[in-house]
Amino acid sequence: MTISDYTRAPSVGTEQPELAARLQKIWETAPGIGGWLSTVDHKEIGLRYIVTAFAFLILGGVEALVFRLQLSWSDRHLLNPEQYDQLFTMHGMTMIFLYAGPVLSGFSNYLWPLLLGARDMALPRLNALSYWIYLFAGIFLYAAFAIGFGPNDGWFNYVPLAARAYNGGPNIDFYALGMILLGISTTVGAVNFVVTFMRMRAPGMSINRVPILIWGTLTASMANIFAIPAVSLAFFLLWMDRNVGTHFFDTAGGGGSAMLWQHLFWMFGHPWVYAIVLPAMGMVSDGLPVFCRRPLVGYSAVALATVATMVLGFGVWVHHMFATGLPNISLSFFSAASIIIAVPSAVGVFAWLATIWTGRPVFTTPFLFFASFILLFTIGGVSGFMTGSVPVDWQLTDTYFVVAHIHYVLIGINVFPVAGAIYFWFPKFTGRMLDERLGRWNFWTMFVGFNLGFFPMHISGLLGMPRRVYTYAEGMGWDWLNLITTLGSFVFAAGVLMLIWNVLKSVRSGAIAGDNPWDAPTLEWATSSPPPPYNFVVIPTVQSRHPLWEDRLASRPDEARSHPHAGLVLEHGREAIGTDPLDAQPDIILKMPGDSYAPLVFAIAVTAIFIGLLLLAWWLVALAAVVTAATTVGWLWPERNLGETREPARD
Amino acid sequence: MTDRIALEGTLPVGAIDTRASGWWAMIFVVCTEAALFGYLLFSYFYLAVQPHAPGTFPEGGTPSLALALPNTIILLTSSVAVGWAQFNIQRDDSLRLIIGLAVAVALGVVFLIVQYFEWAQKPFTLSSTAYSSLYFVITGFHMMHVVVGVGVLATVLVWSALGYFNRVRYAPIHIGALYWHFVDAVWLAVFFTLYITPLLGLRA
Ligand code: HEM
Ligand SMILES: [Cu+2]
Numbered sequence: 001m002t003i004s005d006y007t008r009a010p011s012v013g014t015e016q017p018e019l020a021a022r023l024q025k026i027w028e029t030a031p032g033i034g035g036w037l038s039t040v041d042h043k044e045i046g047l048r049y050i051v052t053a054f055a056f057l058i059l060g061g062v063e064a065l066v067f068r069l070q071l072s073w074s075d076r077h078l079l080n081p082e083q084y085d086q087l088f089t090m091h092g093m094t095m096i097f098l099y100a101g102p103v104l105s106g107f108s109n110y111l112w113p114l115l116l117g118a119r120d121m122a123l124p125r126l127n128a129l130s131y132w133i134y135l136f137a138g139i140f141l142y143a144a145f146a147i148g149f150g151p152n153d154g155w156f157n158y159v160p161l162a163a164r165a166y167n168g169g170p171n172i173d174f175y176a177l178g179m180i181l182l183g184i185s186t187t188v189g190a191v192n193f194v195v196t197f198m199r200m201r202a203p204g205m206s207i208n209r210v211p212i213l214i215w216g217t218l219t220a221s222m223a224n225i226f227a228i229p230a231v232s233l234a235f236f237l238l239w240m241d242r243n244v245g246t247h248f249f250d251t252a253g254g255g256g257s258a259m260l261w262q263h264l265f266w267m268f269g270h271p272w273v274y275a276i277v278l279p280a281m282g283m284v285s286d287g288l289p290v291f292c293r294r295p296l297v298g299y300s301a302v303a304l305a306t307v308a309t310m311v312l313g314f315g316v317w318v319h320h321m322f323a324t325g326l327p328n329i330s331l332s333f334f335s336a337a338s339i340i341i342a343v344p345s346a347v348g349v350f351a352w353l354a355t356i357w358t359g360r361p362v363f364t365t366p367f368l369f370f371a372s373f374i375l376l377f378t379i380g381g382v383s384g385f386m387t388g389s390v391p392v393d394w395q396l397t398d399t400y401f402v403v404a405h406i407h408y409v410l411i412g413i414n415v416f417p418v419a420g421a422i423y424f425w426f427p428k429f430t431g432r433m434l435d436e437r438l439g440r441w442n443f444w445t446m447f448v449g450f451n452l453g454f455f456p457m458h459i460s461g462l463l464g465m466p467r468r469v470y471t472y473a474e475g476m477g478w479d480w481l482n483l484i485t486t487l488g489s490f491v492f493a494a495g496v497l498m499l500i501w502n503v504l505k506s507v508r509s510g511a512i513a514g515d516n517p518w519d520a521p522t523l524e525w526a527t528s529s530p531p532p533p534y535n536f537v538v539i540p541t542v543q544s545r546h547p548l549w550e551d552r553l554a555s556r557p558d559e560a561r562s563h564p565h566a567g568l569v570l571e572h573g574r575e576a577i578g579t580d581p582l583d584a585q586p587d588i589i590l591k592m593p594g595d596s597y598a599p600l601v602f603a604i605a606v607t608a609i610f611i612g613l614l615l616l617a618w619w620l621v622a623l624a625a626v627v628t629a630a631t632t633v634g635w636l637w638p639e640r641n642l643g644e645t646r647e648p649a650r651d
Numbered sequence: 652m653t654d655r656i657a658l659e660g661t662l663p664v665g666a667i668d669t670r671a672s673g674w675w676a677m678i679f680v681v682c683t684e685a686a687l688f689g690y691l692l693f694s695y696f697y698l699a700v701q702p703h704a705p706g707t708f709p710e711g712g713t714p715s716l717a718l719a720l721p722n723t724i725i726l727l728t729s730s731v732a733v734g735w736a737q738f739n740i741q742r743d744d745s746l747r748l749i750i751g752l753a754v755a756v757a758l759g760v761v762f763l764i765v766q767y768f769e770w771a772q773k774p775f776t777l778s779s780t781a782y783s784s785l786y787f788v789i790t791g792f793h794m795m796h797v798v799v800g801v802g803v804l805a806t807v808l809v810w811s812a813l814g815y816f817n818r819v820r821y822a823p824i825h826i827g828a829l830y831w832h833f834v835d836a837v838w839l840a841v842f843f844t845l846y847i848t849p850l851l852g853l854r855a
Pocket of ligand 1: 064095155493
């Protein structure tokens with residue numbers, strides 16, 4: 001056999017109906033439940049991620065509303081302290097881990113291959129796996145709550161409170177194991193994003209031509225690859241301390257240290273808070289300019305600021321530990337680092353402002369969400385900057401001021417951009433527009449409700465109201481502020497319901513969108529809405545950051561143009577083009593795997609391992625581990641049609 | 652950046668050398684695993700510098716090199732064997748490929764057996780002190796990785812024996828080998844931390 005049996009010169013062509021029909025056969029998922037369980041289509045997986053994350057947003061939101069009722073006035077007894085503890089812990093954990101991260105993974109999963117001009121993610125089966133494990137980890141964590149043993153020490157779960165001696169039930173074991181399981185999902189997803197970035201960009205899409213969302217998710221994924229092991233390890237060591245008598249965090253003379261928990265947790269925790277905002281900032285950086293009718297101001301600065309934020313983000317974790325009695329030298333260092341991180345954030349803010357200022361803004365619902373994000377981010381940034389200063393933090397830590405800060409950054413930088421992104425990309429997802437009139441109501445209700453509910457928390461914090469208290473005595477002067485907060489929370493929640501209502505309504509009856517309803521510049525708008533299973537009939541070639549705006553942006557008539565509708569024809573089975581990491585020149589024809597049950601089986605088996613660990617049922621652990629290993633071998637068994645064995649693939 | 656995009660010309664098809672997606676995936680798997688060991692060793696050093704009663708860190712005095720040093724050499728040799736196997740498949744020599752992988756699997760198993768004796772002769776258990784917990788958990792994590800690595804090599808060995816690979820198609824071998832080299836490299840960090848730093852004075 002000669003080398004030429006392993007090579008081919010792919011043909012170049014334009015979009016043809018017969019070609020599209022052939023690709024449809026090759027790429028489409030089988031109908032019925034079998035196809036549903038085995039699909040590896042990134043668009044399907046992306047939508048599942050988004051829907052599941054919204055289900056968790058609703059659960060977490062209802063939990064918050066319940067304890068907001070409890071806090072609406074002094075000395076109320078709707079909840080007892082234990083119920084309160086579980087509710088606020090479930091709320092924090094749900095929002096941070098089961099909503100904020102996964103919802104962005106959902107958007108990125110759906111959008112990445114379309115933005116990159118690719119047929120799929122680099123590792124489609126791994127993609128399916130990351131979704132299934134996320135779902136099972138979410139169910140695992142909620143199972144604890146459902147049987148009355150939800151985690152109850154706050155989402156950052158400090159020892160010694162979380163040690164067996166002070167928390168005897170299974171609550172923390174559920175939390176620990178669920179988080180490790182979820183960590184597998186996040187890691188697998190992160191690896192997939194990074195490899196997709198390196199290998200799957202359309203020919204010509206060099207790294208200075210990718211949309212900012214790509215930069216956001218890429219940096220978040222790199223961060224996850226290095227940060228997730230810290231929290232998974234911390235939870236594993238805690239589980240060992242609680243169940244097999246190790247002494248890692250033991251403060252009762254075993255030689256362990258409670259501070260070790262805090263270090264490991266926050267070495268992960270701080271990078272993670274950036275991981276759940278950078279992709280959202282990326283969505284704004286790509287979406288906002290469309291409604292300003294001009295390219296983003298300072299593309300390179302924003303891309304570099306994204307990376308810089310993440311790199312610095314690994315060096316600031318101790319700002320969560322200012323009140324733990326660390327040496328002054330360490331406090332000074334971490335305080336300075338935390339304050340410096342404001343610089344790249346400011347770069348983003350000025351770039352977005354300049355884009356609006358120098359553009360011709362069109363005030364649509366997505367624009368309102370994206371633009372209001374800048375304001376909310378600035379408020380959240382300022383309160384973060386304040387708590388980055390040690391003496392201020394000593395005054396404010398563990399008060400409602402911090403709760404206000406958390407929500408301005410998380411709701412401001414995650415929920416508002418996500419809502420904007422839904423209005424912006426819903427036409428691509430479904431082929432229909434969301435209702436614009438309802439959209440205005442939706443936006444203003446959320447915006448007013450949010451600020452009404454959460455701004456007063458700054459003041460109750462300054463007045464000394466501690467966070468994580470189930471009630472407070474009358475006469476502290478906090479009653480009215482809390483009542484306003486509770487009212488605002490309900491208004492905000494009503495706004496979120498309007499969003500959901502709009503989605504449910506428009507999916508059936510929204511106006512037909514067409515390929516590019518917003519006249520946007522990037523490749524996802526070059527294909528139909530919703531896109532076909534293979535995304536692009538021919539692989540686009542790219543010569544600029546704005547393939548669909550080149551005619552109006554070109555400074556010279558002879559400038560090289562992108563070709564969204566002409567390029568490589570890859571129709572010998574499921575194929576995609578692999579390009580080199582920097583310049584995106586084609587260097588291989590990749591054979592893409594088809595639908596498979598292996599990810600689902602693997603996810604079930606891995607979850608069974610964690611159920612075994614929870615029950616200390618070693619036979620189940622061993623059995624499930626064997627099934628996991630066998631599934632892995634089966635999954636990876638070299639396939640002729642994927643070009644993994646010595647025989648050439650059959651067409 | 653270039654304006655010209657080379658669409659003409661022949662391209663390899665399928666999973667070829669370091670252009671296979673799986674190879675890239677393994678690089679980042681190795682990164683995350685390396686970070687995991689980084690945090691484990693951070694935990695060791697963090698607890699090591701806390702106050703301890705004399706003679707309890709390391710528990711039972713400075714660990715002996717009698718088994719650990721030869722075992723380190725065994726593990727490194729297995730990496731050489733894997734490297735030799737990789738070299739040979741690129742020359743289309745399947746027999747040497749199989750021999751190389753088989754030797755590496757055998758050495759990996761020997762490493763595990765020696766580790767078992769190393770564990771058995773320790774005068775402490777997992778739950779004795781913070782040191783003992785660290786010792787068993789760090790070496791245990793590493794052993795888990797060796798077990799997985801031996802599994803990976805054995806699987807690749809079976810595929811090689813089935814004649815799946817030749818000098819063009821060998822990506823699974825390179826991917827498995829990358830993992831194994833990582834498992835060996837990380838052992839050096841573990842060995843240095845647990846066995847050498849107490850000799851250099853990091854002890855109570
Ligand atoms: C209706 C919407 C929401 C309301 C009314 C709300 C309310 C609250 C309140 C009052 C607390 C403080 C609990 C206490 O300290 O006793 C809290 C904590 C928290 N919230 Fe929210 N929240 C909402 C949405 C969100 C969202 C969308 C996120 C994240 C994306 C989020 C993340 C957190 C976190 C991380 C904590 C800290 C939990 C802890 O102390 O362990 N919240 N929330
Ligand atoms: Cu932080």
